[in-house]
Amino acid sequence: MTPTPADPPVTAPGTDAGTPGRTPVTVRGAVIGGARPVVVVPLTAATPDALVAEAGPVVAAAPDVVEWRVDHLADGAPTPADVAATGPALVAALGGLPLLVTVRTAAEGGRAAVDDAAYEALQAAAVDAGVADLLDVEVGRDPAVVARLVERAHAAGVPVVGSSHDFAGTPPRAAIVDRLLGMAALGADVLKVAVMPRDPGDVLTLLAATWEASTRTDRPVITMAMGELGVASRLAGGAFGSAATFGTVGAASAPGQVELGALRAALDLVHPAR
């Protein structure tokens, strides 16, 4: 980018040296915003039994964080009671690995066709059941719902991952940066944006926005360009300031996710000293 007088000093992402005020989020030993991106593996089973079974090989592969895609439960129609009943068994199966709880709505590429009230109830159930180490909150929902969920999570000591998905395309760089920084203003502790690239230029836009945003906030930023075109962002996003990357052990939860072993090999190349 072309620095303007208003721009803060540019520093290497993921290094504490020279990055005043960078605030990593640490959950059960996983440092989000540390020297190297954390690897997150999603679980997408539709029934409680299948979810616990799905967790087995994931735990064996030892990712940094596990994501529970609650919207896949009950074939896309989970109730708060389902969350409260299923969550503890999953947590027990995870053997101490940190759990990110996500209800991905249909509007953002997920399975849950829920209104704001139902969305809030599902998320609240996860917090109240004590199963979430991190809570994904879609910042595009009703602002009052977002504010209440952030407050509820924080009252329970649960950091919030603000999230926004654009499955239709890639907004301009400034819009992506505004979206990320806007999440911080809403109280999110980690700021996450996923976009769908239409050409390689869109991937560059996403990476440029990642770098810019990560120099303008102390909070960890997570980004990815989805689909085949975006794979480079999942492998090398850490070099541009992204604090996490989603990989698979079995089922993927979004297009373009890379198998965990291959992802780790790439991270070893991109972040050799860490």
Ligand SMILES: O=C1C[C@@](O)(C(=O)O)C[C@@H](O)[C@@H]1O
């Ligand atoms: O927000 C994200 C990122 C993601 O959409 C991806 O593209 O890897 C996968 C989702 O499961 C997760 O909630």
